[in-house]
Amino acid sequence: MIGRRGFMASASAAALALPAGFARAAPQGAATGYRIRVRPVPLESVRLTEGPFLRAIEANRAYLLSLDPDRLLHNFRAGAGLEPKAPVYGGWEARGIAGHTLGHYLSACSLMHAQTGDAAVRERVAYIIGELAACQAAQGDGYIGGTTVERDGKEVDGKIVYEEIRRGDIRTGGFDVNGGWVPLYTWHKVQAGLIDAVRIAKVDAAMPVLIGMAGYLGTILEGLSEAQMQTLLKAEYGGLNEAYAETYALTGNPRWLRIAEKIYDHRVLDPLAGEQDKLAGLHANTQIPKLIGLARIYELGGGEKDHVAARFFRDVVAHHHSYVIGGNSEAEHFGPPDQLSKAITERTCEHCNSYNMLKLTRHQYGWAPDAALFDFYERIHLNHVLASQNPDSGMFAYFMPLSAGARRTWSTPHDSFWCCVGSGLESHAKHGDSIYWHDDAALYVNLFIPSVLDWEGAKLSLSGDYPFSDTVTIEVNAPMDRALALRLPEWSDAPRVRVNGETVRFQKRGGYAWLARKWRAGDRVELVLPMALAVEPMADDPGIVAFTHGPVVLAGDLGPDTDPWESLPPALVGASPREAVAPVDAAAHHFRLNGAKPQAVELLPFFNRYDRRTAVYFPSFTPARWEQESAAFIADQRAQQALKKRTVDQIDIGEQQPERDHDFALNHADLQSWAGKSGRLLPWGKGNFVEFTLAVRPGPMVLRALYWGEEVNKDFVILIDGKKLAEERRAVPPLKEWTSVDYAIPAGWTAGKDKVRVRFETAGTDCRVYEVRMLEAEGRGTSV
Missing domain, CATH: 2.60.120.260 (Galactose-binding domain-like)
Incomplete structure (x- = not known):
C-alpha cells in the first residue's frame, strides 16, 4: 500500500509532469466524445446584450463577488488541520453538507468568467485552487472535503466516513452515508468545480488538485465489491459518475472511465435501460444526475444501454412528469406518470431538477439535433430558470410554487446555501451557453436571447425584445459560408423569414429554417414568430388547465406577496377555457380571465411575477357542472385552507x-x-x-x-x-x-x-x- 504522503506526491507529480497546456486540451479518440454530432459554440465566444437574461447575469455576478471565499473554505482548512481564515457561513454551510457551495461557486465563477470576461471572478477561482492545494498537501493523500459528521456527540471532519467506506463499513438511509449528510453528493460538486476550473476558467493549477482528489476516492471505490457498491449507491451521490467521466475526458486515463462505469445504480438504471418508467416515489434530483453521467459515458465510448437509459429518462420526464413551466417533481419526488392534477402545490418544481434536465437535454440534442428538444429547453429556461432568481436581489428560489395564491420564497445572502442556491449560481452564470450550436455545415440558432457571437470567423449579433416581440433579428457582421439554421418553435403556426427586408422561402429541416448562402457583412435576417394563446390541460384531469402565449407561461396575478391570501382559488366557468380569455395587451402577454369565479383575473407572464402571488392552473367547469358541483368545490377548498391554517x-x-x-x-x-x-x-x-x-x-x-x-x-x-x-x-x-x-x-x-x-x-x-x-x-x- 502506498503511504499517504507517497500517494499525494506521486499523484501530484504525475499531474505536474503532463505536457504544457495539457489541462486545456482534450485527448484524441473516444475521450473527445465521438458520438456527438453538434456542439454548442464555446461560452467565451458569446456576449449577452440588453434583456432579462443579461440582467440575471449581472445580478448573479454581483452576488458571486459579494461572497467571501475564505468563509466557503472554512471547513476545508479546519479538516486539514489548518487555521480557518474566516468563520463558516450559515444555512446548509453550517451543517453536515458543508462544502457543496464551494464546488458550485468554482463552477459558477468559471462560467461567469467565460460568459463575461470578468477577470475578478477568475481570480476567485485561482485563489480557491491555491487554498485547496494547501489543504490537500496537509491531508497528504489527495483528500479535500468540507463535510462533517457527528461522532459521540461531537461534529468531526467528514473524512472519517470515507475511511469507513474503505473498510467496507457502509450504512445509508438514502440521504446519508454512515450518518453524514450526502457526502458523495458534496464530493461531486467539488470535483465538478475543479473540472470547470481546468476546462472553462483554464486555471492549470487545478489539474493536480483534481487528480489527487479523484485518486483518493477512486481508490476507495475500486476496492469495493459489487454488493458493497450497490449499498453505497442507495445514497444520493449527485453526478459522481459524470465527474469521473469528465476527468477521463480531460486526461485520457481509462482508469477514470472505469470508475465512472462502476458508479452504476442497477436498482434505478436497469429499468430505464429497459425503457420502463418506475420513477414514482423516487427523489427526483437524486436520479437526474445519474442519467447525465450515463449520457457522458455514452459519448465517451459507453454502451448502447447508457444511451437508451439517458434518452428514455429525459423523454419520459419531459412528456409525462413535467408541469407547464417545464419543471418536474412535487416535494422533490416524482409521482406516477401523467398524474399531476393532485400535485399542484407550493412545493412543485425544484430548481436543481430543471438545471439538470437542461444539461441532460443538451446531451440528447448533441447526438441528434431536433428543434423539439429546444422547445422543451426554452420552456424551462424562460419559465422556470429565469423565474428562479430575483433580479433585484440576486437571490434564488428552491421550489417554484404553482398552486393558487402561492408566492416564491427567496434565499438570503449568507444563511441559506441550499442546493438550489448552488445550482442557481451556475444557471445564472451561463445564459449564453446554448444560444448557438454548430456542426461542419451550419450554425444553429436555438435560443433567441439578445447577444453577440464572435467565433471562428462567424460574427453575428442577435437582437429584439423576444418574447415581448415576435421578431428576432440577426445581423451578419463578417462573411460566412455556413448555413444558418433557425429554430422554428412548434407553438408558432406560420413563421416567416426575411433576408435584407424581403420575405424568402426556406427549406425546413428537423424543425429549422435552413438558410444556405454565402453570407456577406451587413446581411440582415428577420425571423417572425407569430404567437398564439394555447390551453394546456392536465393529462389526468383535462378540467384543470394552464395557459401559454407563444413561449410564455401565463399566470393569474393575485396581488403582492406581502399581502395574505385567503380567497378561493380562481375557477373558470363557461363553455370552454379558451372562451374565458380576452386579450388586454397581447404583445405584453397580458390577458384577462373574464370567466373566472369569484372574479375576473389578470393573466400575465409567470416568470417575472417575482414579488406577486399567482395561480398557474385553473379548474374549469361548464355552467351546468358548476351549478351541480360548486358547493362541493367551495367546501373542499375551504377545508384545505382551514387545514393549512x-x-x-x-x-x-x-x-x-x-x-x-x-x-x-x-x-x-x-x-x-x-x-x-x-x-x-x-x-x-x-x-x-x-x-x-x-x-x-x-x-x-x-x-x-x-x-x-x-x-x-x-x-x-x-x-x-x-x-x-x-x-x-x-x-x-x-x-x-x-x-x-x-x-x-x-x-x-x-x-x-x-x-x-x-x-x-x-x-x-x-x-x-x-x-x-x-x-x-x-x-x-x-x-x-
Whole structure:
C-alpha cells in the first residue's frame, strides 16, 4: 500500500509532469466524445446584450463577488488541520453538507468568467485552487472535503466516513452515508468545480488538485465489491459518475472511465435501460444526475444501454412528469406518470431538477439535433430558470410554487446555501451557453436571447425584445459560408423569414429554417414568430388547465406577496377555457380571465411575477357542472385552507430537506414510496424507530399521521418527548386510499414548549410512516 504522503506526491507529480497546456486540451479518440454530432459554440465566444437574461447575469455576478471565499473554505482548512481564515457561513454551510457551495461557486465563477470576461471572478477561482492545494498537501493523500459528521456527540471532519467506506463499513438511509449528510453528493460538486476550473476558467493549477482528489476516492471505490457498491449507491451521490467521466475526458486515463462505469445504480438504471418508467416515489434530483453521467459515458465510448437509459429518462420526464413551466417533481419526488392534477402545490418544481434536465437535454440534442428538444429547453429556461432568481436581489428560489395564491420564497445572502442556491449560481452564470450550436455545415440558432457571437470567423449579433416581440433579428457582421439554421418553435403556426427586408422561402429541416448562402457583412435576417394563446390541460384531469402565449407561461396575478391570501382559488366557468380569455395587451402577454369565479383575473407572464402571488392552473367547469358541483368545490377548498391554517408544522417523511429541517433520526428505517408519496418503512420487530422534531404552539395540539388505508393490523407506538401518546394497532377495515388519524396530545405535554420530539417505534410489526402534521385543535379560530 502506498503511504499517504507517497500517494499525494506521486499523484501530484504525475499531474505536474503532463505536457504544457495539457489541462486545456482534450485527448484524441473516444475521450473527445465521438458520438456527438453538434456542439454548442464555446461560452467565451458569446456576449449577452440588453434583456432579462443579461440582467440575471449581472445580478448573479454581483452576488458571486459579494461572497467571501475564505468563509466557503472554512471547513476545508479546519479538516486539514489548518487555521480557518474566516468563520463558516450559515444555512446548509453550517451543517453536515458543508462544502457543496464551494464546488458550485468554482463552477459558477468559471462560467461567469467565460460568459463575461470578468477577470475578478477568475481570480476567485485561482485563489480557491491555491487554498485547496494547501489543504490537500496537509491531508497528504489527495483528500479535500468540507463535510462533517457527528461522532459521540461531537461534529468531526467528514473524512472519517470515507475511511469507513474503505473498510467496507457502509450504512445509508438514502440521504446519508454512515450518518453524514450526502457526502458523495458534496464530493461531486467539488470535483465538478475543479473540472470547470481546468476546462472553462483554464486555471492549470487545478489539474493536480483534481487528480489527487479523484485518486483518493477512486481508490476507495475500486476496492469495493459489487454488493458493497450497490449499498453505497442507495445514497444520493449527485453526478459522481459524470465527474469521473469528465476527468477521463480531460486526461485520457481509462482508469477514470472505469470508475465512472462502476458508479452504476442497477436498482434505478436497469429499468430505464429497459425503457420502463418506475420513477414514482423516487427523489427526483437524486436520479437526474445519474442519467447525465450515463449520457457522458455514452459519448465517451459507453454502451448502447447508457444511451437508451439517458434518452428514455429525459423523454419520459419531459412528456409525462413535467408541469407547464417545464419543471418536474412535487416535494422533490416524482409521482406516477401523467398524474399531476393532485400535485399542484407550493412545493412543485425544484430548481436543481430543471438545471439538470437542461444539461441532460443538451446531451440528447448533441447526438441528434431536433428543434423539439429546444422547445422543451426554452420552456424551462424562460419559465422556470429565469423565474428562479430575483433580479433585484440576486437571490434564488428552491421550489417554484404553482398552486393558487402561492408566492416564491427567496434565499438570503449568507444563511441559506441550499442546493438550489448552488445550482442557481451556475444557471445564472451561463445564459449564453446554448444560444448557438454548430456542426461542419451550419450554425444553429436555438435560443433567441439578445447577444453577440464572435467565433471562428462567424460574427453575428442577435437582437429584439423576444418574447415581448415576435421578431428576432440577426445581423451578419463578417462573411460566412455556413448555413444558418433557425429554430422554428412548434407553438408558432406560420413563421416567416426575411433576408435584407424581403420575405424568402426556406427549406425546413428537423424543425429549422435552413438558410444556405454565402453570407456577406451587413446581411440582415428577420425571423417572425407569430404567437398564439394555447390551453394546456392536465393529462389526468383535462378540467384543470394552464395557459401559454407563444413561449410564455401565463399566470393569474393575485396581488403582492406581502399581502395574505385567503380567497378561493380562481375557477373558470363557461363553455370552454379558451372562451374565458380576452386579450388586454397581447404583445405584453397580458390577458384577462373574464370567466373566472369569484372574479375576473389578470393573466400575465409567470416568470417575472417575482414579488406577486399567482395561480398557474385553473379548474374549469361548464355552467351546468358548476351549478351541480360548486358547493362541493367551495367546501373542499375551504377545508384545505382551514387545514393549512391549523397546521403548525409538517414533515414529509422520506424527503431529504424536510427530514433535515426536523432533525430526523433513525436506527432501522428504509426509504420507500407508495402511490406517489415518499415514506419510511420500519422493519418488522421491536425497537425500530424514526424520530423528529415538530413545532408546537400554546394551547391544545393534535398530531395527525397519514397512512395508506391497506396498512392495517399493526403494532407500533407513538411517543412525544418519550411519553407514549398511542399504541397504534390499525385494527380497521382496509381501504385503497390515503387516510389520516388524529391523536390528541395532553395539554401538559406541550405547555411552555415551542417544539417536541416525536417518535414512531415498532412494538411487534412493521410500520410505515409518510406525512406527519402538528395541528392546532379544532375550534381555535381556524375558520376562513
